[in-house]
Amino acid sequence: MNVKLSSLNPGDKAVVVRINGKGAIARRIADMGLIPGTEIKVVRKAPLGDPIEFEVRGYYLSLRKNEADIVLVKVKEYDSL
Amino acid sequence: MIRVALAGNPNVGKSVIFNNLTGSRQHVGNWPGKTVEKKEGYAKCFGEEMYVIDLPGTYSLSAYSIEELIARDYIVKEKPDVVVVVVDASNIERNLYLVVQVLELGVKTIIALNKMDLAKSTGVEINVKKLENLLGVPIVETVAPKKIGMDELCRKIIEMKESEEIQMRIRYSDILEGAIHDLIEILEEVKEFRDYAYRWLAIKILEGDNAIMQEVEEKIKTVSLKERIYEIKKRFEEKVEDTEMYVINERYRVIQEIVSKTVHVSKKVTLSDMLDQAFLDRYIGIPIFLAILWILFQFTFIVSTPFVDMIGDFFAVISNNMANVTGISHLDYLLFGEYGVLNGIGMILSFVPLIMALYFALSLFEDFGYISRAAFLMDKLMRKLGLTGRTIIPMILGFGCNVAGIYGTRIIPEEDDRIIAIVTNPLMMCSARLVAFAIIAAAFWGSMAGTILLSLYVIGIVLAVSISLVLKKFVFKGKASPFIMELPPYQVPSIKVAASQAWARGSLFFRKAGTVILFGLLVLGVLATTDVTTLSFTDDVQNSIVAVIGKMLHPIFAPLGWDWRLVIAVIFGFVAKEIVIGATAMLYGVTEDEFASFIAQHYDPVVMYAYMVFVLVYVPCIASIAAIKNETGSWKWTLFTILYEVSLAYLLGILVLFIGGFI
């Protein structure tokens, strides 16, 4: 089942399915390596709940909730972390 | 002369390599009309003279950000002989994404594979020879802070310059390559694009890059050619769903293929990961941030204060002793007087330790990797206020000194947000204003003085936030600045890098801001010492041109309940806010000690409160104006700041009197 990247919890792993949208933000997200097929892991949320930190392609990336909203992912497995 | 451009992702070590190459032969400024920093310098390697330019750090070369446009336009239009792409070996996959884009540009390219030490210690193994072959680009392994690989890099640059052809080994999918091929055939006929790399142009057209599509539209005069280009683009669009995404996918696909053959990662939990568990913790993350902010503030102002005082005293003593050296009173005054050249230089110099301490501390924290964490922690809160996470740091620094705050905006990567942060920073009540207001508040409100001062802080912050929201909404409308940001691993900050940053900034301030400050001071000096009627020297301010200006402006300020002396004091406050009290005392003919009780007898508290609000808001001191000019790189924004602040101050003054009338 495909869900929004922003809906995942810390520890969750997923695979990018699609970026919904065009323009600067979609492009930047893709530029950072979030393209279909890319594995991504939620590391943590900021203390105020937003932004969210992810691990992708061996580095740590932070996205705001509304930016993570446009990334559609498929949950891979639940990780107990 | 070999012209070399350095490109790379942010934080890969580009600056260190640039410094290694150029040493002290460098110049720091802004790209024309931008707040983006431009660094250029000269190097001499094996007898060859080189011009080196440090392009803005970028992840990509799209048309969506100013930095990326600057970087790619430089490569496309200025055609450097060699582009060195600095790559972070510990994070190679995403770094190669920029590399393949530079290769699309068809320039002679070298990779400086930097941070090799970090790659090894974090378990990243790279088969460099194979990578070189697959990319078709020479690679030099470097550890920039240890100067490892620098000679080799120079040698490769020289070799590259001499070499004939560029090999292009990267092949995208057949669909994409086919469309590129068809487009190149047409583009070769377009003489307007003769200077461009056709392959790059073709890819950009297929991507639908805004800037390039506009050029195609404007530059190509032959309609049939244009139609053929659009035809190919349309066919490509029909084959792939989203052309821009398709091209990005292709780049990463090629990179993944190369990486899978050349890089082996055995990732371990690092110290950096553990640090983040504390620094970004749900409960203690923000308290730690506040503590670090406090340290930054204390360090900046406590370390610099003794030097600032010493420099001030030193110049005051010299000025006093030189007072009548030339015997020509006007000249003496302009050289050694209160607003003369010597004191002016003293004043400019006295800011230098502050700026150096600030940049030293900021550079340490940035190097350490904490600044991006601060942004991560504060983003949500600050965004509610129309600001971004990092803006909190210059804002807090502004409470010490707006000059420090304005220079501190360097840590904000987005141009729009940086401009907003710069032009609103003067609304943060700096320590100079605090001192002046404390005297007045104590005279009028006694034990309530603290509350009065607090209210002024709050007014400043509320105004800054409101102006930010307005600017964001109406001036930079629709331009959401994304927060798509890397959180780089922590590392031990380099004292040497911090010291050289501090030195570079300090001297830059002295040279650049110094001229503006000195000019402003001298104008005021001349106006304050020239007698209106005789145009000769006068040491009585009351007869000077300034006094006349003050009296002329007085009707405007009469509604605020001031007499002309307060108007003049405000004019002097332009130089530095702490002067306001001294100037007012002098104009009333009382000493600074008597001033408080004197003014308490002569003015109504509401009028004085309105006066303080006015002084809080009306215009940044000349040093901050110079800083604003420096950092925005634009007189437009500088004038905008002055104008909005003066009008706002006036309106608020009236408002305070109006509300005060009911109390």
Ligand SMILES: Nc1nc2c(ncn2[C@@H]2O[C@H](COP(=O)(O)OP(=O)(O)O)[C@@H](O)[C@H]2O)c(=O)[nH]1
């Ligand atoms: N371990 C390690 N750190 C490096 C190396 N090169 C640069 N750094 C550090 O990486 C950080 C970023 O470097 P800087 O030159 O400011 O990056 P820029 O943003 O690319 O200009 C600094 O803290 C440097 O000290 C390297 O080869 N090895």
